Amino acid sequence: MRRMTAMKGHGFSLDDAVAILERTPAGLSALLKSLPDTWVRATEGDGTWSPYDVIGHLIHGERTDWMVRGRHILAGETRPFDPFDRTAQFTESQGKSLDELLVTFADLRRENVAALVAMKLTDSDLRRRGLHPELGDVTLGQLLATWVVHDLDHIAQIARTMAKVYTEETGPWSVYLSILRDRQR
């Protein structure tokens, strides 16, 4: 299914991972801060998330997912991780502006990256295992790689969701703009 070029395996590097993780909040703030609701509250259709929803989801991940699971693995816990609540943002973000959420996300991410770096993880730490409630055995290195890809997935989702607001407005050019047809449902 996947092309060989995508499969070659670059190898996880903590420095490379941190380089992405520490840039995400500033990148999202620069793209989204004080944007009109036309963009920020748009979705791709029923049951899909707006950029506003996505930032709330990222905040919930900082609080309950990545570093919590990382510490769970390092503590040698044998019970599975607590399941992640994928809809928490719909209640937790209520009454908060997008700009408030962006600041909260940046603060939590800064603390989490500082804590991650302070752990001075070794290659042997990265191979330690935890139990995912659905996926089974996973390693700390896989958790951290997933944190990185999860950031990038949601950045792409935000860009795609906003692009689709102007699907009709691009007129004949829409045939060149593949993003307008990505994740069609």
Add this chain to the structure above:
Amino acid sequence: MRRMTAMKGHGFSLDDAVAILERTPAGLSALLKSLPDTWVRATEGDGTWSPYDVIGHLIHGERTDWMVRGRHILAGETRPFDPFDRTAQFTESQGKSLDELLVTFADLRRENVAALVAMKLTDSDLRRRGLHPELGDVTLGQLLATWVVHDLDHIAQIARTMAKVYTEETGPWSVYLSILRDRQR
């Protein structure tokens, strides 16, 4: 082909368009500045572009596409737009660092957005027509909407390309990370 929700048509707004156009350079700089080459030089496979290539392509668009075509329409030209060179960046970016390209893009975009705002375009201007060499009749409003979607398409492409660097590294989690399977070729 498209869902109704994506087709409802928000209506082009110059203020909304400028809000995206003016944020793109800072967003891309925050995400990419001084990132390791692992991320910046990665592609999705043969014939696909790295984040570095994409920034060069965006620079070429600032120089030869959007505002050039906008002025062409407003001048009432009847000949088609000059075709856009989609591979110019492979020669023009040579020898330049990513950080240099990001600064060049930000400078050109700032000038172009300032020129766009200074035009004080009316609704009737936005309906003026030009001739695209392949697509035929297009309006100024469609050109500007396409500029916005083109930015967002390339932001999503950059995030997707970098995400795929860690396809293997996410292990069992890859099943949850749809971006790893977007635009598979």
